[in-house]
Amino acid sequence: MDKILEDSGALTPALLLADEGQFEQKALDLLSKLSKLSAQDFDARDQLDALQPSTHTITFLYLLTVSIDTSAASGKAAPRQLPSSVLPEGSLWPYITQILLDFDFIQVRYCGTQLLRIIDIVTLGAEQTSNYIPAIQLLHQVILRLDSTSSILTSTHRAFIRLCLLAEAYTEAILILDQPIYHIPTVLDNRSKSYLCSSGDQNSTYLNPATGLTQPITVRIFLxxxxxxxxxxxxxxRYKDALFFLEIVLSTPTAQNAVSMLQIEAYRKWTLLSLILKGSIPESPKNISQGVLKYLKALAKPYDCIVEAFVSNDIEKLRTEIEAGSALWQEDGNYGLMVEVYQAFRKFTVIRLGRTFSALPLVAVANKMLADEQDLTETRAYLDSLIAERALHAVVVNSDDGDQILRFLPPSVSLMNESEVDTALSTQTLRLQLLLKHIQDSEHRMETTKEYIEYLKKLKKARDDDKKVSGSGNGRTTTVDDVDEDMMEEF
Known part of the structure; x- marks a missing residue:
């Protein structure tokens, strides 16, 4: 064990900077030695107390998993339950917290399986005890320590968001959700000829199933x-963001037009959100298969009936349809959205008036909204709220005779002040710069694939053949499209 501790201590930043190849060899040798030890060869708990997880990540993780196995083997936990030692306030919880907060992001690339096991234990423990907050805080740190931009989707992302929903910790979830996902890891990502410890590689080189730092991203995990x-x-x-996420679920390719229950649920909510945000028949996502869309519509027919009632401009018909399906909306967890659909009908009634009139007395507006024409206080407050939310591009003014007038503004008139415009432009610029960076990274990964290299070889051969043909003065020139078509025939 002393030799192992010595080898563990040799994995220093100085060695990494001086010789990446030697660092990798020492890390692999250390893993080999640790895998040959049994729990009887040492007291893992005592060794853990003597180690710093930030400098001995590989050894610390291995000893911690041995301690967990020993605790589980004691038989004190109920069947299919984690032992109390790995739960918050358990004897091993301080060590679990230490490693998840302080692991070295280079060494952990060599022991991803052990780290992922600790993450799974933390997740299961949170659900077992309904004590979600400690796990949420730890998983949030893990995600950002492995990838500071959170741009690579991992199985830890799914576990984290699930715990946030169970705890109703929506703010914490959105801190991660707001980070765009640019890459879905696969076992083929680990193609770099450099060392796993290399600091020059993209995160996708090591943050993939090949290193064990994430489970394979199946269609179900993605959805x-x-x-x-x-x-x-x-x-x-944040309905616009929710609508975008739902469209991703609906657009995900499926085998032989099979429809997932997750897509059915997404379709129901997407239909209602489209009415709330746009007030019209939802436009199907461009990438969705027509076969899938057909099945979704058939399985969510009551929701399409709501759409038909909404666009009919008949509020009584809409109210009847909503009341008739009240039990179904509650069973699907969509009753709250259905109430907002009804409220949105009122909003779009006002918005549609702007397509016909440039101005209307508030009395006429109240009449269209089926509101009290004698007391315009509620109507004025409602219109002011729509204007404040930027849902209605209009202003309420007083006429010379004292009547209140709703005046619709032309699109060229902006209600944003200068500072709001500057902030919006700056935010959009940063997003575009980040997007361009990830596009360049994706292009680099594509250029190193076997398929792309084979494509270049075929293109070069085609051009060489063209030169021979053109030299003889006969024949047709081969184009890039010809090579692409030839490659597609191979699949």
Whole structure:
């Protein structure tokens, strides 16, 4: 054990800077030695007390998993339950907290399986005890320590968002959800010829199933992340973001047009959100399969009936449809959205008036909204709220005879002040710069794939053949499209 501790201490930043190859070899040798030890060879708990997780990440994680196995083997936990030692306030919890907060992000690339196991234990423990907050805080730190931009989707993301929903910790969830996902890891990502400890590689080189730092991202994990993310945005009334996440769920390719229950749930909420935000028949996401869309419509027919009632401009018909399906909306967890659909009908009634009139007395507006024409206080307050939310591009003014007038403004008139415009432009600029960076990274990964290299070889051969043909003065020139078509025939 002393030799192992010595080898563990040799994995220093200085060695990494001086010789990446030697660092990697020492890390692999250390893993080999640790895997040959049994729990009887040492007292893992005592060794953990003597180690700093930030400098001995590999050894610390290995000893911690041995301690967990020993605790589980004691038989004190109920069947299918984690032992109390790994739960908050348990004897091993301080060590779990230490490693998740302080692991070295280079060494952890060599022991991703052990780290992911600790993450799974923390997640299961939170659900077992319904004590979610400690786990949420730890997983949040893990995600950002592995990838400071949180731009690579991992299985930890899904676990984190799920716990946030269970705890109703929507603000914490959105801190991660607001970070755009640019890459879905696969086992093929680990193609770099450099060392795993290299600091020059992209995060996707090591943050993938090959290193064990994430489970393989299956279609279900992908759909769950975006559906749970949409629910988080719904909880804080960020409906545009929720709609975008739901469209990703609907647009995800499926085998032989099979429809997932997650997509059915997404379709129901997407339909209602489209009415709330746009007030019209929802436009299907461009990338959705027509076969999938057909099945979704058939399985969510009552929701399409609501759409038909909404666009009919008949508020009584809409009210009847909503009341008739009250039990179904509650069973689906969509009753709250259905109430907002009814309220949105009122909003879009006012907005549609602007397409016909440039101005209207508030009395006429109240009549269209089926509000009290004798007391315009509620109507004025409602219109002011729409204007404040930027949902209605208009102002309320007083006429010369004292009547209140709703005057619709042309699109060229902006209600944003100069500072708001500057902030919006700066935010958009930063987003575009980040997007361009990730596009360049994606192009670099594509250029190193076997398929792209084979494509270049075929293109070069085609051009060489063209030169021979053109030299003889006969024949047709081969184009890039010809090579692309030839490659597609191979699949």
């Amino acid at each position: 769950e992340y975006y559906l749970l993310g949409a629910l988080s945005y719904l909880a804080v009334r």
